[in-house]
Structure formats: C-alpha cells, structure tokens
Amino acid sequence: MSTLPALIIIDMQQGMSWPAPDVRNNLGAEAVIAALLAEWRQRGAPIVHVRHISRTPGSPFWPGQLGVEFQPALQPLPHEHVVEKNVPDAFVHSGLERWLHVRGIDRIVIVGVSTNNSVESTARSGGNLGFKTFVIADACFAFKGQDHDGVPRTAQEVHAMALANLHGEYATVLTSAEWLSLSHQAH
Template sequence: MIIDMQRGMSDPAAGERNNPNAEENIQRLLTKWRSTCWPVVHVRHISRTPGSPFWPGQPGAEFQPALVPEPKEHVVEKNIPCAFTHSGLERWLHAREIKRLVIVGVSTSNSVEATARTAGNLGFDTHVVADATFTFAKQDYAGAYRTADEVHAMSLANLEGEYAVITRADEVLLIVS
C-alpha cells in the first residue's frame, strides 16, 4: 500500500523532511510487487479545501511520475488521513483475501500512522517500512520544535508492536525474494 505519494509531497514548501531515499525504496518495493503480480494499492489524498495543493485538478494532487499506478492496480481516494475510512478499502482487501499489508509513503506522522493503526485494529498483519516512509518537522503540543527524524521516530514507536511491525525495505525484499 503506497500512501499519498503525490507531487505536492515533494514540494519544498511542505517543509523539512526526513528519509531522502524513501522514494527510491518505495520504487524498489513497487518493482518487486509488480514483478510477482502481487496486489498494489495506491492511496491518494484529495483535499476538500479550495486552494490546497491536493485539491482536485491541481498538479500537487497527481501521483509522482515514478509511482503512477498501472491500470490493474487499485486506487483509493481519501479526504482524511486514514485510507480505510469511507473508502471501501477494507471490503476490497477482504474480497481478495488479503491479510498482510506492507505500508509505505507519507507522512509517517499522519496518513501512514492513521492507516496503520486502523489496519492493525482491523486485524491485518500490518508492516510499516521505516525507510520507505517519511514525514515533516513540526512543533509538538508544548511548542517545542521537533525535527522530521524525531517526528518519524515517535510515529514508528507509536505503531511498533501494538498496531504494526516496523521493518526496512531490504528486510522486506529479502523475505519476498
């Protein structure tokens, strides 16, 4: 499952991010999934806020060129962080008897975390690929600045064990080879 890998996420205006090689790792995983003919789900955020880079028809809402879905791949559009809410994704996965999810994309602290939490709660064997996800720096609730690496690490810690297994691209590629 590739979450929100849209052109707007690579805009420098999005702010300081971590994992500069995340896109390369996502492409490696996608290439492997396609070569084995395993199901691929692309998730795209479509904003309800006029003027957003993710507003329908804006260039930022389009998939990044290297990650454009192939015709046989499933696309889920969402308006909130969780890819399961109001999307039919759970039904689509169950209809295909898919029980294990490997999640990559952006942002770790938002849509990736929200989707992985729901997947875990729904009973899916959920894996989040730490070096194929990324997030952005932000202020915490107390107003302290947190780097993108700190935000990323905390999101992964929130997921580890209770909702998902945290792994790395090379580990996933070894398992599926």
C-alpha cells in the same frame, strides 16, 4: 498466486515533493518505494495506490491541482487499484477494507507519507481491523514540526516517534532490506 501481502502506497503525489528538503527526513524514500513497487509488480502481488483529495479549497491536493497527481515514477498501472481519501486514514470511507477482504488479503505493507499522519493512521486502522500490518521505515518520511509542548522537532524525530507508536501495537516496523529478506525467505 503471490505470497506477498498488498502493498499500500500512501499519498505519493506531486504536492508531497514540493516542500524543501530541509523540512523532511529520508530523502531516499521515493527510491525505496519505487524499488518495492517494482518487486510487487514483478511478483504479481496486489498493489493499492492511495491519493489524498483535499476538502480545503486552495490546497495543493484540491481536485484539479497538479499537486494531487501521482509522482511520475510511482504512477499506478491501469490494473492497479487506486483509493481516494479525504482524511488521513485510507480505510475511512474508501472501500479499502472491503477491497482487501473480497480478495482474501489479510496482510498489508504500508509505505508513503507522512509517517506521523496518513501512514500512522492507516497502519493503526489496519492493525485494529485485524490485518497483519507492516510499515517499512525507510519507505516513509515525515516533516518537521512542533510537539504539543511547543518544542521544535526535526523530521527524523517526528518520523521515529510515529514508528515507535506503531511498532508492536498496531504493526511491525521493518526496513526495506529486512522486509525483502523476510519475503524472499517465505517465497
């Protein structure tokens, strides 16, 4: 039996790779996610792939669109659990909480996109539902945007603020190197 928590990979769909590199941060996130996925697979630990299915016609994540498909390097294996969601939070109307509880899983590690949207909302729910929740900072990314005051914010600023919102209150935020060191000590 694995000592690793469930790895929850959020929205690593083809449509997430389409925006230009200058509108997002952490261009190495996909490689970090792939390395973590390989680690979980090698150790036989639970993996959950989350896919966003949009309710907005014309969205790249509308059913049947190429954007909704998983990125080839992060494709789920047949025995890995896939959760489909229609809102940012992967726990809402998805059965994820029950799937974890039925398997006795009380710890989760969250990676994916975007840090301030689906990652943050899922981590908040995970923490609120009583799961020991970890977010891997370098295995997530965000997109630039404007704050509520209309001030333009870089993708890194959006990413860093979302992680700050989570750390200590809902989750423990670590780098992949910190996580791997911690998980190998426990193993």
